[in-house]
Amino acid sequence: xxxxxxxxxxxxxxxxxxxxxxxxxxxxxxxxxxxxxxxxxxxxxxxxxxxxxxxxxxxxxxxxxxxxxxxxxxxxxxxxxxxxxxxxxxxxxxxxxxxxxxxxxxxxxxxxxxxxxxxxxxxxxxxxxxxxxxxxxxxxxxxxxxxxxxxxxxxxxxxxxxxxxxxxxxxxxxxxxxxxxxxxxxxxxxxxxxxxxxxxxxxxxxxxxxxxxxxxxxxxxx
Ligand code: AMP
Numbered sequence: 001x002x003x004x005x006x007x008x009x010x011x012x013x014x015x016x017x018x019x020x021x022x023x024x025x026x027x028x029x030x031x032x033x034x035x036x037x038x039x040x041x042x043x044x045x046x047x048x049x050x051x052x053x054x055x056x057x058x059x060x061x062x063x064x065x066x067x068x069x070x071x072x073x074x075x076x077x078x079x080x081x082x083x084x085x086x087x088x089x090x091x092x093x094x095x096x097x098x099x100x101x102x103x104x105x106x107x108x109x110x111x112x113x114x115x116x117x118x119x120x121x122x123x124x125x126x127x128x129x130x131x132x133x134x135x136x137x138x139x140x141x142x143x144x145x146x147x148x149x150x151x152x153x154x155x156x157x158x159x160x161x162x163x164x165x166x167x168x169x170x171x172x173x174x175x176x177x178x179x180x181x182x183x184x185x186x187x188x189x190x191x192x193x194x195x196x197x198x199x200x201x202x203x204x205x206x207x208x209x210x211x212x213x214x215x216x217x218x219x220x221x222x
Contacts, residue, residue, distance in 0.1 A: 001080045007113030008178045010120035012200050012208035017084040019212035026080035037133045056173035065095045088182045110189040112197040124165050132157035
């Protein structure tokens with residue numbers, strides 16, 4: 001199955017995508033993670049992308065779209081994939097449709113996570129990620145802290161705060177881009193009949209793992 005995770009920063013897209021990927025075997029393809037890995041390894045792509053990322057801006061489509069197209073060509077994405085962080089604009093969604101059409105494929109489900117804005121900002125500020133790019137586990141200092149402070153439960157590597165999560169300015173910029181450029185995708189996919197909107201909030205006592213459980217149950221037809 002081909003799935004897209006949608007939702008503003010801090011809604012838990014990565015958490016849901018990670019659980020779904022683990023349980024189905026379909027790869028989680030996170031454009032942000034691919035960029036960060038390249039940045040850490042100081043590849044040409046990473047250095048170029050980094051110029052936009054740290055300021056909270058979108059990396060240009062000339063870089064992003066071919067990168068995703070190449071990743072979707074890999075063997076492990078043949079049976080299904082979970083896109084996390086792509087597409088982020090209508091133009092990217094249209095490009096994705098073209099890429100998939102050539103392969104006789106389509107998007108089967110778009111999971112749109114919604115969370116009250118004050119809650120997402122709090123979650124971004126308290127988010128910590130594993131510094132080991134092969135692990136990438138995500139924690140939250142309040143809701144989902146690691147067992148040992150500053151250390152990843154899964155692999156023992158150091159937990160760090162993403163550079164773009166540490167400044168209010170960058171967070172606001174990213175949320176503004178989400179509202180103006182990414183949110184219109186909700187209507188785009190609603191018209192295609194593949195949108196599934198899920199509220200994720202402590203207010204309704206529903207978090208990413210609950211959403212993932214429900215989606216998995218539906219995928220398996222239980
Ligand atoms: P994320 O981890 O999804 O929050 O992405 C981190 C950063 O990577 C974003 O703020 C952008 O600078 C860049 N990025 C990730 N995905 C995309 C995309 N689909 N288009 C353009 N830039 C992206």
